[in-house]
Amino acid sequence: MSSRQLRKLQQQRDLERSKDVAARGSDGSGEVEEPVLAPKPRPNLFAALGGEDEDSGQDEEQEDDAPDRVGQDLSEAPPAASTTRGKKKKKKKRAKASADAPEVAADDQRRGVEGDEIDRAIKELKIKPQTPKDPSTERASDGSGTRVSELLGINTYHLKAANEMRNLFGREVIESANVEEQQENNRRRRGHEQQQVDLETFLREPPGAAKLPEVSLRRNIFVQGRDHWPRQLAGGLTMTEVQRAPDGSWTEYAYVHDKDYDSVQALFFACVQIGDPMRMVHLLKRAPYHVSTLLQVSSVAKQDQNMSLAAELCERALFTFGRVTTPSFRQNIERGRARLDFRRPENRQFWLAGYHYLKSLIRKGTYRTALEWAKLLYALEPKDPYATRHLIHFLAIKAHESRWLVDFLDELVDQSGEDRDIAYLRQSLVLAKLQIGDLEGARRDLVDGVRRVPWLYCALFQELNLDAPPSIWGIGADSNARSFWVKLYIYQTKDLWNNAQATGLLQDVARGLSRVDTAALPSDDGPADLGAVRLAYLEGQTSLLSVAPRGLLDSQPNYEFDPLPPPEDENIFTAEGTQLPWRDPRQRGQGQAALVARMQEDEDDDEIMALQEADDEELRRDLEAHMGRGDEPGLLATLMQMLGVGRGAGTGASDRGGDDESVQAGEDDAAGLPGAWPAGEGDDGQTDATG
Structure with a gap:
């Protein structure tokens, strides 16, 4: 039913009400209060069902709205208005009401049939907006939600460090810092105009260059783009959906390299084999959004102690990934249901980009953003290929997300028990409960921890320069596996334990316990998995690498752009360029020379052409000049004349009357290259010299 018909029904109801009032007024004194005849129009409750006005029924609506306008005129009339005028209007209304009685009856019948439909429509309108806004209701309805998905749901607001910086220091401070940085960059750029530019200036776009659209910079899901980044496409990187779980609990996605991107990947690997950083820099200038090159040049900047540029290049790599994400991927990471298969090199x-960016966030002190990134990397692959669980537990405490950490560690125990390293990670529950004020819970967890992993707490006492109590004194890690987990945990959390509250509780609990019986504990812990070894390799801690499994640490291939990848038979290859690290060196060498030549031709194409044209022009001028002086002596004859040797010394050719041999020598010299030995002299050169 349209809004016009609904308004018409409302007006007819008002007419019936006014007719009854008029009938009662005629039986009485004849004086009727005017406002009763024309009540204020009620708000239209059915406006959501359709438009307010329809062009096809404007005339009818004007006629139907006439009673309302009459009522408004009466309500606005001055008090001195006569009662006879009101009686005439009452008569007109009664006549119109009687004439419209059949139509009203028909409308009432239609209303009886359509009333239920309207009520159902209203109920649907009330229910539908609420359904997608309640994730718990949605998870309960499809039965696919899990506790892990709820815990690992990502808030994209916390993925961007700029938001946390504004929360920490205020918007005005951040804006002023950005202005100062821009001014400093401008001064540095002007200072390098007449000098050789540095790496950061070389990679920046020149002033006045076209910029990326503001929407692309601001709405990227991973990082916020920068104005000086090149205005180019992602270069052939895309994302596709691979498969979905039957119960809807996860959806797998994959990044894909097209043919153009794969060719750049092959050029990148050729540069890696050569080992020349400047070739990598020039390749990045040509392909500014090639992820592998961005990460490799970021490593070069880090070696040059330019940590700011290194972090910015990691941001650009993540920005590239964010540009090609699909809407469903963005929705699923917010629910903790997006997956990426680590076996795909793409x-x-x-x-790798997320790890390096996370480390830069830690250096800046933006722990809340770093925690969100660690959660994202963990949620995308349940096997945790970068062992980000060993980053999550201490980042959660630094970011004051201890309540979330308690739930997360409890869920880990429910899923996998205390196998391997979970028992070590659970020791951070003591710190988490201290932070939220649960002293009794922290004490209970600490008692259980000292009895479960006494070698960890003995090493922790030593790191904190505290005397180990008799309950754990002399209990150390007796295997490389235990030593690895102990050193990794202490490396991450030593500073968190080094405070008065934590050390006081630690000493109090450990001294109050009896000697721990190690015979009742497991004989050894599970060895480090490839993900934990990969994390130790990236951290670069020699103390960790010394006790890491050598079989995993020495596996090949192992490149900085793909550290400790899975074995070849476990990879899922979809592009030619990603297979190059696994090929035999002799097979790689067959096409490497051609790739390098192609890269050099492409990257310096304009410059090489300009130089070649200049060289050709110079050579042409030299040859023309030499051909133009065919009757002049060659370079050797000129030198002999300067030294006073030969027939040209002291007298010119014209003075000798045009010697035939001299003319012949000049012609032969003109026919050869500049400075060539005259062909006509041969063995008689001495005769020419003596005249």
Whole structure:
């Protein structure tokens, strides 16, 4: 039913009400209060069902709205208005009401049939907006929600460090810092105009260059773009959906390289084999959004102690990944249901970029953003290929997300028990409960921890320069596996334990316990998995690498752009360029020379052409000049004349009357290259010299 018909029904109801009032007024004194005849129009409750006005029924609506306008005129009339005028209007209304009685009856019948439909429509309108806004209701309805998905749901607001910086220091401070940085960059750029530019200036776009659209910079799901980044496409990187779980609990996606991107990947690997950083820089200038090159040049900047540029290049790599994400991927990471398969080399670049960016966030002190990134890297692959669980537990405490950490560690125990390293990670529950004020819970967890992993707490006492109590004194890690987990945990959390509250509780609990019986504990812990070894390799801690499994640490291939990848038979290859690290060196060498030549031709194409044209022009001028002086002596004859040797010394050719041999020598010299030995002299050169 349209809004016009609904308004018409409302007006007819008002007419019936006014007719009854008029009938009662005629039986009485004849004086009727005017406002009763024309009540204020009620708000239209059915406006959501359709438009307010329809062009096809404007005339009818004007006629139907006439009673309302009459009522408004009466309500606005001055008090001195006569009662006879009101009686005439009452008569007109009664006549119109009687004439419209059949139509009203028909409308009432239609209303009886359509009333239920309207009520159902209203109920649907009330229910539908609420359904997608309640994730718990949605998870309960499809039965696919899990506790892990709820815990690992990502808030994209916390993925961007700029938001946390504004929360920490205020918007005005951040804006002023950005202005100062821009001014400093401008001064540095002007200072390098007449000098050789540095790496950061070389990679920046020149002033006045076209910029990326503001929407692309601001709405990227991973990082916020920068104005000076090149205005180019992602270069052939895309994302596709691979498969979905039957119960809807997860959806797998994959990054894909098209033919153009794969060719750049092959050029990148050729540069890696050569080992020349400047070739990598020039390749990045040509392909500014090639992820592997961005990460490799970021490593070069880090070696040059330019940590700011290194972090910015990691941001650009993540920005590239964010540009090609699909809407469903963005929705699923918010629910903790998006997955990427680590066996695909294209996907592994995302973990590497995310790890390096996370480390830069830690250096800046933006722990809340770093925690969100660690959660994202963990949620994308349940096997945790970068062992980000060993980053999550201490980042959660630094970001004051201890309540979330308690739930997360409890869920880990429910899923996998205390196998391998979970028992070590659970020791951070003591710190988490201290932070939220649960002293009794922290004490209970600490008692259980000292009895479960006494060698960890003995090493922790030593790191904190505290005397180990008799309950754990002399209990150390007796295997490389235990030593690895102990050193990794202490490396991450030593500073968190080094405070008065934590050390006081630690000493109090450990001294109050009896000697721990190690015979009742497991004989050894599970060895480090490839993900934990990969994390130790990236951290670069020699103390960790010394006790890491050598079989995993020495596996090949192992490149900086793809550290410790899975074995070849476990990879899922979809592009030619990603297979090059696994090929035999002799097979790689067959096409490497051609790739390098192609790269050099492409990157310096304009410059090489300009130089070649200049060289050709110069050579042409030299040859023309030499051909033009065919009757002049060659370079050797000129030198002999300067030294006073030969027939040209002291007298010119014209003075000798045009010697035939001299003319012949000049012609032969003109026919050869500049400065060539005259062909006509041969063995008689001495005769020419003596005249």
